Amino acid sequence: MTTEGLGNRVKRLLTANVHALVSSLESRTPQAVLEQYLREFDEVIAQARVGLGQHEAAKHQAAKAIARLNNEIERLDEQVTIALNHGDDAAARAGTERQIDLEDQLGTLNASLQEAVEKSVATETDLLGLRAKRAEMEQALAGMVA
Known part of the structure; x- marks a missing residue:
């Protein structure tokens, strides 16, 4: 005696019959399936x-944020130079600390930019492959119709 329930057996039988029916329909209308x-x-x-x-x-x-940070770093560099020329060590130190913080952010943004570039290239390659495969399928369909 089997431990499998009647419901599971009926379900498997119905599933098999549905798959057989779908396969039969697909083999009779390959053009519709390809479409x-x-x-x-x-x-x-x-x-x-x-x-x-x-x-x-x-x-x-990412590129826009990098440009913005680079501009801010340049502006701070000028301000630090002016502060040093005027003997304002506290302002120069504060500007330098801010520059260091911004440069740390630049590293993160550059990594984000590189990741986006890599993903973009990979997706573009995938897209070209998909379009080529679609063209093959269209040719196969045209061959069926002709």
Whole structure:
């Protein structure tokens, strides 16, 4: 006697029959199946494009923040020089400490920029591959129709 319940056995039998029916329908209408694959592939390509846009936006944000910090560091450098020329050691020290903090932030931002660049390149490569595969599928569909 089997320990498996009747419900599980019926479920497995129904699942097998549904899969067999779907396979039978697919083999009878390969053109329709391929057209559906193309539609699904278009959705995957659209998602990849969205991902690429997000990575490009992250690159832009990081580059903009880096430029802003570099400008601030240059401005502080000028102020530190002026403070030193006027003998204001406290202001020079405060400016230098702020520069060090900003340079630490630059390291983090540069790492973020590099990560965004790498993700962007990888996504772009994936997108090119997806588009090439879609073109192959279109050719196969055209061959079926012809």
